Amino acid sequence: MNLNHSLTASKICFYGAGSMAEAIVRGLIHKQVASPDHIAMLNRSSQERLVYLSDRYGVMTANHEESKRSYLQGASIIVLAMKPKDAGEALTQLGPLLQEGQLIISMVAGLSISTIQALLGVKAPIARTMPNTSCSIGQGATGISFSEEVTEAERAQTLSMFEAVGTVSVIPEEQMEILTGISGCGPAYIYYMMEAMIAAGVDGGLTPEQARDLTVQTVLGAACMMTETGEEPSKLRADITSPNGSTQAALEVLNQGRFLELVQAAVHRATERSHEMGNDVKEALK
């Protein structure tokens, strides 16, 4: 097995076993950067979900208090993968269990490093990350900020974990919410656009399979054009837009709906919502 050295010896415990935790676990196992017997996944109550994860990926799971505690205490890396609304209770319970030398990797939207440390009651090393679900196929885009307590070795471990499942941008923490608005939530905007394109195709007489295949390849091809040519999207768009042609006619319709402003407003609202979710957890601390 081609295990990446900086993660080989690490025991990783996912505190929260939902869709984002699964996306990362699937990517780590698929890319062979962590072996399933070094990964534990915990959730609040669904035994059915844990059975699925253990059957599908071979990871260790627990939802009984005693075994949860033992996985959390025995891990070298604890990944926070619960919803922001559940973070207050989960972190308050985690604080007293923490051991010297454990690294906390948070994926929780909006939750700041200082709020995490306040909830834990200890200045533990924190890597605050914002991945996206495409990590499950090694095509994720993850933003990471580190607290000052994080050592060089822990930094390298975090980077190798997320570089194994996509690209990584290390950013100042104050940029985490705007990054969330673009790459954390972004796949959903693209899927929404694809839903609309498929529906229009079917409406126009294509079979659902044809509409889906044509739409998927169009999005894939457009993304690859950006990476392979290095061109700006405005240039690539101009190359398609013949004067007075059908693309121009379509773009005029999008502009009537103020497409550019609308997408930017959506990104900014996601950014604002991330701040709000983090502030709600912080308020509950007072």
Ligand SMILES: NC(=O)C1=CN([C@@H]2O[C@H](COP(=O)(O)OP(=O)(O)OC[C@H]3O[C@@H](n4cnc5c(N)ncnc54)[C@H](O)[C@@H]3O)[C@@H](O)[C@H]2O)C=CC1
């Ligand atoms: N879904 C996405 O595309 C992305 C999600 N995130 C972040 O990842 C986090 C998880 O999101 P999802 O996986 O979508 O949510 P989800 O609802 O699918 O999973 C949340 C998990 O946390 C568990 N949980 C809640 N409270 C717990 C507790 N006290 N103890 C143990 N487990 C507990 C639940 O049982 C569940 O397994 C969120 O904070 C979200 O902001 C970040 C990037 C992208």
Ligand SMILES: O=C(O)[C@@H]1CCC=N1
């Ligand atoms: O919707 C959410 O809050 C999370 C954060 C980024 C993607 N999903």
